[in-house]
Amino acid sequence: MAVQEARQYGEHATACAGCAHCGRTGHRRAVAAFLARRDELAAGHGVPAAVAHSPVAARQWVSDELAQSARAVTAHGREAGPARLDLIRRGTLRTVWGAVLALLLAQALTAVEAGWTGARTAGLCTALALAALLSAAAHTHRARGGLLAPLTGEDNRLSTTRTVAASWLLLLSFSLLFPAVRLLPLRSPAETGTGTGAAVTAPAATAFDLARAAGLLTALALVAAVTVTARLVVTAGIAAGRLQKVRADRPRAADLLCDDSGRACLADVQYLLVSGAVLVLAAAGLAHDPDRLPGVPWSLVLLLGVSAAWHLAAKCAEGVRPTIHSVVRSREAGDLDAPIRTGDDIEIRGRGFVPPGAGAPVPLTRLVVRIGPVHAHVPLVPVPGGFANPTDTALTVPLPADVEPGRVEVSVVTAAGVETNRVTIDVVD
Secondary structure, three states: OHHHHHHHHHHHHHHOOOOHHHHHHHHHHHHHHHHHHHHHHHOOOOOOHHHHOOHHHHHHHHHHHHHHHHHHHHHHHHHHHHHHHHHHHHHHHHHHHHHHHHHHHHHHHHHHHHOOOHHHHHHHHHHHHHHHHHHHHHHHOHHHOHHHHHHEOOOOOEOHHHHHHHHHHHHHHHHHHHHHHHOOOOOOHHHHOOOOHHHHOHHHHHHOOHHHHHHHHHHHHHHHHHHHHHHHHHHHHHHHOOOOOOOOOOOOHHHHOEOOOOOEOHHHHHHHHHHHHHHHHHHHHHHHOOOOOOOOOHHHHHHHHHHHHHHHHHHHOOOOOOEEEEEEEOOOOOOOOOOEEOOOEEEEEEEOOOOOOOOOHHHHHOOEEEEOOEEEEOOOEEEOOEEEEOOOOEEEEEOOOOOOOEEEEEEEEOOOOOEOOOEEEEEEO
16 A cells, blocks of 8 residues: 555656655655565465465565565655755755845844944855855756755765865955955945045955965865865775775765764864854954954864864774675574585675665665676565665675575675675585
């Protein structure tokens, strides 16, 4: 019933192509249908009588049925992807222009008693210029989520280092544009009066004071270096096969605080919090004295450096190369001890078989065991709330009939495309 409802709603969602609401609802219903089907098969219901008499055939049928249902869920998510990205683009643009409107209201309220000044005009013009540039960038990358495109990594997840670097770059851009706008003839008559040209160029003499801005520039260079170094570390880990990256369905805000598996990462959390706190203090200094680049104390720069070093150290220690420790014959209750024969189940023990982010059904279906010249797909064994096979440390697969008796090499190819070491087993007649 749940599968039929998902199919019917999928037809409706196709008719409403481009509708974000229909796409999200259709995807949610497809996910609910898959979970219901998984729990039904885990309870032993819904298996055809033609294969129920054979445990091997029933297990393979259940695995194929779940794989097909999981691909349907992925197809629904792919159809809803463009509408979701467009919704994200619109949301980020509303946030940007909402911030400009908030700045205008704040300046209008504070100007009731103090009066409107050229500094307020320059601040508003600077915010409008930055908002226009960000809107143009969002329009250029509208197919990838607008402003989130530069912050999204190759694995389709939001990057913590890129987000921090972009925040500091935005603060620096505002700090540089504001004095430039102040040099334009935007001052009120009360401010300009009949002053000399030296008074007009006075902001230029103090705005770019290198001694004051050294901390800000050092902090910006630090977060930029962290961004580049983290990219190199990840690239080197993938090339060495130590780090496995599985592409995510879509970028999420939780990616900034979590690892690829969705668990909170302490290194990411502390780096985001420390850099955010220092950034807020720098922004407060800019608001207090907008005519000059904000000064960042060296103690805060040192704190930011310690946080960045912690983040990079965690990046370097991240990942584990998939490795097979042993291959044994899988023994059911009541079976006699015996060597591995064709048709038996073999249990492969090791680590790194299911990389972070690959616990979804579709990536699990891409897990392959190379047994001699034969490539055997690992069957999905459902249990209430998840899967008993495969797991990150063990997986069970039947020995195909095409495997010839003798010494055979066994290896595992994960969903990320990384192959493990090879272990030799003896197969007898």
